[in-house]
Amino acid sequence: MEPDEYNFERNGFEDEDVSGEPSMGQPWNPAKIRITTKNFTLREVVEQIDYNEIDLAPEFQREFVWKRRQKTRLIESILLGIPLPAFYFNQEEDGSYQVVDGVQRLSTIHMFMRDLHVLESIDLEYLVDLNGLTFSELDVGIARRFRSAQIVVHVIEPQTPEDIKYDIFNRVNTMGSPLSAQEIRHAMSRAPSRAFLKSLTDLDSFNQATLFAFWKRSPDMPDGWAPDTQRMMNRELALRFCAFSYYSQDLYRSYRSMDTYLVDYLRWVDGRTPGCSSEELERMRGFFHSAMMNAHLVLGDYAFRRLSTGSKRRGPINRAVFEAQALALAPFSQGELYPK
Numbered sequence: 001m002e003p004d005e006y007n008f009e010r011n012g013f014e015d016e017d018v019s020g021e022p023s024m025g026q027p028w029n030p031a032k033i034r035i036t037t038k039n040f041t042l043r044e045v046v047e048q049i050d051y052n053e054i055d056l057a058p059e060f061q062r063e064f065v066w067k068r069r070q071k072t073r074l075i076e077s078i079l080l081g082i083p084l085p086a087f088y089f090n091q092e093e094d095g096s097y098q099v100v101d102g103v104q105r106l107s108t109i110h111m112f113m114r115d116l117h118v119l120e121s122i123d124l125e126y127l128v129d130l131n132g133l134t135f136s137e138l139d140v141g142i143a144r145r146f147r148s149a150q151i152v153v154h155v156i157e158p159q160t161p162e163d164i165k166y167d168i169f170n171r172v173n174t175m176g177s178p179l180s181a182q183e184i185r186h187a188m189s190r191a192p193s194r195a196f197l198k199s200l201t202d203l204d205s206f207n208q209a210t211l212f213a214f215w216k217r218s219p220d221m222p223d224g225w226a227p228d229t230q231r232m233m234n235r236e237l238a239l240r241f242c243a244f245s246y247y248s249q250d251l252y253r254s255y256r257s258m259d260t261y262l263v264d265y266l267r268w269v270d271g272r273t274p275g276c277s278s279e280e281l282e283r284m285r286g287f288f289h290s291a292m293m294n295a296h297l298v299l300g301d302y303a304f305r306r307l308s309t310g311s312k313r314r315g316p317i318n319r320a321v322f323e324a325q326a327l328a329l330a331p332f333s334q335g336e337l338y339p340k
Contacts, residue, residue: 033164034157037086042078043147045106046113048097054089055098056107071108072123078109078149079127079142086152088172090165090188093158100156100169100179100187113147162188162267163260182236185263193269196281200238203285205292209303210234213317237319239265241291241326242284291330298329298337 048054078084087102099106111117113135121131135143154172156165169184179187186194200206201214214234243265255261268276295303304322305315329337 032159032161033168034159035168036155036157038153038155039150040153041147042109042113042149042151045151046110049106049110053096054106055096056103056110066104066108068117068120069123070104071111071117072119073125074105074108075112075117075119076124076127078146079130081145081149084151086154088169089153089155090169091155091157097155098187100184101172103187162263163256166259166263180232180236181259182232182239185239185266186232186235188263189266190270190272192271193266196269196285197235197238200242200285200288201234203289203292205289205296206234206238209292209296210317211301211303237317237322238288240319240323241288241330244323244327245284245287245330287330288326290332291326294329294332294334294337295325297334299325 045054049056074084084105085102087106088100089097090100091097108117115134115136117134119127119130119133121128124130130138135146138146156168160168165188166184169179169187170181207215239262243262246265252258252261255264264273267273269281270276301314304317304325306318306321308315
């Protein structure tokens with residue numbers, strides 16, 4: 001099935017969460033919160049990124065959406081000695097960091113110091129004499145000052161419980177373009193769960209069942225289309241399906257909220273809690289594929305959408321409907337649904 005114009009309307013996904021997830025309302029225990037403030041030079045930060053000691057979370061924050069002008073203005077601000085807003089890092093048990101707030105800025109700094117961004121006068125406001133230069137072409141003194149510039153980082157230490165970390169990130173996530181809940185979960189997760197969720201949303205069965213709602217026009221691609229994560233809403237759907245496959249009322253009551261349950265499920269996929277195996281993930285992938293195939297077979301173009309009485313217009317994908325329909329259809333074979 002080829003994508004059509006209708007599937008890419010901005011109402012292709014219903015962002016409102018109508019699933020009615022309750023919060024357990026358990027208060028934080030301040031004694032469990034461990035936050036320290038550290039200063040890093042830009043030289044230190046870039047070296048740690050190169051050695052994978054700082055994780056910029058691939059595909060995170062809308063796959064690095066800053067424009068050339070934004071990048072250049074940030075670099076110019078640093079060259080002018082203007083302090084940057086504080087960053088937030090999540091620290092793992094092995095001492096490595098995940099960037100939760102500041103991905104765009106650190107990505108820009110890393111690109112510039114590795115000669116992957118050229119300064120252009122049309123974007124510079126004051127330092128127009130730097131037009132056409134990369135970092136390695138800067139005056140030695142200017143380059144040294146840039147490398148020595150410091151940033152302030154608030155570090156959420158490993159001793160802080162995961163559910164409290166999630167709440168902290170959610171609270172501080174108020175500047176610029178606020179991150180979605182799934183983007184925060186993505187930042188807190190590791191490579192295995194990121195790859196697993198991506199593999200699910202890359203399935204042809206998922207894209208057919210959702211009518212390619214998570215694709216967009218892209219003149220840079222050979223066929224004119226490219227995946228559109230829409231703030232990782234597609235991966236949130238896949239995550240909820242997998243996590244809810246293990247759902248029980250007793251299990252849910254042990255968590256403060258559904259968000260903390262989803263974060264803990266990602267920890268399980270990442271191997272940070274025992275029990276997950278490659279065989280189990282492969283079984284779940286097959287279960288998800290079956291759900292998508294069956295939804296497309298039974299519900300066609302109206303899969304995962306609320307139906308309005310008397311209306312023939314196809315509505316947007318709804319999270320709660322996706323969960324209910326996908327989980328209900330997953331256990332059946334197509335022969336059981338349409339016996340010959």
